[in-house]
Amino acid sequence: MIPLARIGALSRNLLGALFSAPESGRSLALLRIGIGIALLAKLCLEFRSILTLYGELGLIQWEVAAITAHDHLPDLRLLASIFSRFGINANTSVYIVFAIYAFSLICLILGFLTRLSAAVAWICLLAACATAMASAYGVDAFGIIGLFYCVVMPVSSCWALTPQRIGTAPWATSLSIRFVQLHLCVVYLASGYFKMRGSQWWTGEAMWRVLRMPEFRQYDLGWLSNVPLVFVGMSWFTLLIETGYPLMIWHRTIGRAWFICIIMMHAGIAIFMGLWVFSAAMIVLNVSAFYLYHFGSLRLNRDPLPFGRLLKWSPGRNRRD
Amino acid sequence: MGLLGHKLSKLQMTWLSLAFCHLLIVCFGGFGIPISSFLPPPFDGIISGYSSYSGASAGYGFFSPDIADQIVARVEMRRGDSILCAKLFENNRDEAETRLSGLVMLLSDIDRDDVATKLIAARCFGVVDDLQTVKVSLEYVIVPSLAEYRNGSVEHYRPFYEAEFVRRASQ
Numbered sequence: 001m002i003p004l005a006r007i008g009a010l011s012r013n014l015l016g017a018l019f020s021a022p023e024s025g026r027s028l029a030l031l032r033i034g035i036g037i038a039l040l041a042k043l044c045l046e047f048r049s050i051l052t053l054y055g056e057l058g059l060i061q062w063e064v065a066a067i068t069a070h071d072h073l074p075d076l077r078l079l080a081s082i083f084s085r086f087g088i089n090a091n092t093s094v095y096i097v098f099a100i101y102a103f104s105l106i107c108l109i110l111g112f113l114t115r116l117s118a119a120v121a122w123i124c125l126l127a128a129c130a131t132a133m134a135s136a137y138g139v140d141a142f143g144i145i146g147l148f149y150c151v152v153m154p155v156s157s158c159w160a161l162t163p164q165r166i167g168t169a170p171w172a173t174s175l176s177i178r179f180v181q182l183h184l185c186v187v188y189l190a191s192g193y194f195k196m197r198g199s200q201w202w203t204g205e206a207m208w209r210v211l212r213m214p215e216f217r218q219y220d221l222g223w224l225s226n227v228p229l230v231f232v233g234m235s236w237f238t239l240l241i242e243t244g245y246p247l248m249i250w251h252r253t254i255g256r257a258w259f260i261c262i263i264m265m266h267a268g269i270a271i272f273m274g275l276w277v278f279s280a281a282m283i284v285l286n287v288s289a290f291y292l293y294h295f296g297s298l299r300l301n302r303d304p305l306p307f308g309r310l311l312k313w314s315p316g317r318n319r320r321d
Numbered sequence: 322m323g324l325l326g327h328k329l330s331k332l333q334m335t336w337l338s339l340a341f342c343h344l345l346i347v348c349f350g351g352f353g354i355p356i357s358s359f360l361p362p363p364f365d366g367i368i369s370g371y372s373s374y375s376g377a378s379a380g381y382g383f384f385s386p387d388i389a390d391q392i393v394a395r396v397e398m399r400r401g402d403s404i405l406c407a408k409l410f411e412n413n414r415d416e417a418e419t420r421l422s423g424l425v426m427l428l429s430d431i432d433r434d435d436v437a438t439k440l441i442a443a444r445c446f447g448v449v450d451d452l453q454t455v456k457v458s459l460e461y462v463i464v465p466s467l468a469e470y471r472n473g474s475v476e477h478y479r480p481f482y483e484a485e486f487v488r489r490a491s492q
Binding site: 059132137175182183193209225 | 343384
């Protein structure tokens with residue numbers, strides 16, 4: 001077979017796998033519920049400081065935040081100006097927006113009017129992030145991504161109070177899950193690539209510094225300094241797991257081990273660095289993208305490599321959950 | 322409609338195209354390449370807006386390429402004859418402090434330590450009544466290397482910016 005024809009065959013099979021490799025709607029339901037719970041937990045943790053972080057006269061006043069905010073995004077100042085027409089002051093507006101946000105997250109978790117709930121939560125989170133753009137971090141970015149996916153993807157075909165009827169064709173579910181999976185592959189590849197550019201990650205100093213910094217230190221691991229290979233090993237493990245993720249996660253047996261390793265890595269970040277919400281969000285994304293792929297009972301084939309599966313793909317194997 | 326030998330409906334073609342474009346933006350964003358800067362108007366604005374709304378252009382360089390020195394803020398607040406001292410961001414135990422610490426790091430990265438100290442001082446004046454002065458000192462936490470730690474070095478602080486703020490007498 002000439003190379004062009006081989007490339008064509010592979011492309012056809014890849015396309016077939018994107019649309020027709022059967023996937024469970026449960027994966028997307030896990031994404032919906034997990035993202036909802038993680039963001040609700042984050043909101044509970046921030047609740048005491050809402051006005052400090054997002055208030056009109058908070059750490060960064062709205063007038064200042066508006067200068068650095070993205071032109072396209074709605075911010076709390078805009079929402080407060082709408083509420084002010086009803087005689088509601090700025091601080092009360094902030095509380096109202098976050099109450100709406102919390103309510104829509106609960107509806108999202110329960111799968112009640114899911115798309116509408118996801119859209120409302122998404123707009124509220126966008127407004128909060130646009131207002132506190134300078135202090136936003138990883139969880140906010142993944143929250144926006146997760147809620148955006150909940151708006152456009154069929155995330156409530158199961159485990160929902162009002163199951164979605166429109167747009168839940170098997171190909172839509174398959175395509176959605178595939179893109180969550182591919183997005184995660186980009187996340188880890190980019191994260192691993194940027195770490196590889198730093199010398200500290202090769203010598204193990206990065207892991208040592210992270211675990212020693214007062215900001216992240218949960219336990220005193222100073223006694224481990226006599227065994228520097230532990231830190232070198234942990235750093236290399238992180239580099240390997242992240243950069244190898246886009247390739248290895250698809251393999252049937254190695255992929256399972258990779259999945260467990262990445263979950264362990266995030267659990268480690270939570271336990272040893274105290275970044276519980278960020279870790280929870282990443283675990284949710286991984287579980288929704290790859291748990292059923294590796295451990296679910298709905299897979300139809302047992303090929304060791306996805307590309308082996310792609311090559312054996314044939315139309316008509318598609319089925320509903 | 323046919324694509325590489327598969328019969329796809331118009332709807333499937335549309336979604337596949339949109340998904341491909343989305344993934345492309347995710348790839349560019351993930352690796353820190355500003356895709357909208359390569360595009361002519363009005364596409365640059367459309368892509369930039371879409372990226373902001375969808376989060377597709379988020380970067381993922383967490384804790385990279387190296388781990389920067391942590392910044393803590395030492396605050397001295399004078400009220401009458403008493404002086405209240407506090408150290409901020411040393412142990413970020415809640416989400417708000419984590420975010421504020423990130424903000425101070427960000428401001429320091431762009432050499433706006435003055436803004437960081439003003440934010441902290443304004444917060445102190447707002448939270449504690451009747452303060453006369455607030456002195457804010459920003460300090461790096463210097464973590465010794467593994468070898469230095471084995472030789473007896475421990476974490477220490479190195480001040481790099483200090484500012485004092487005085488409440489004006491009310492007219």
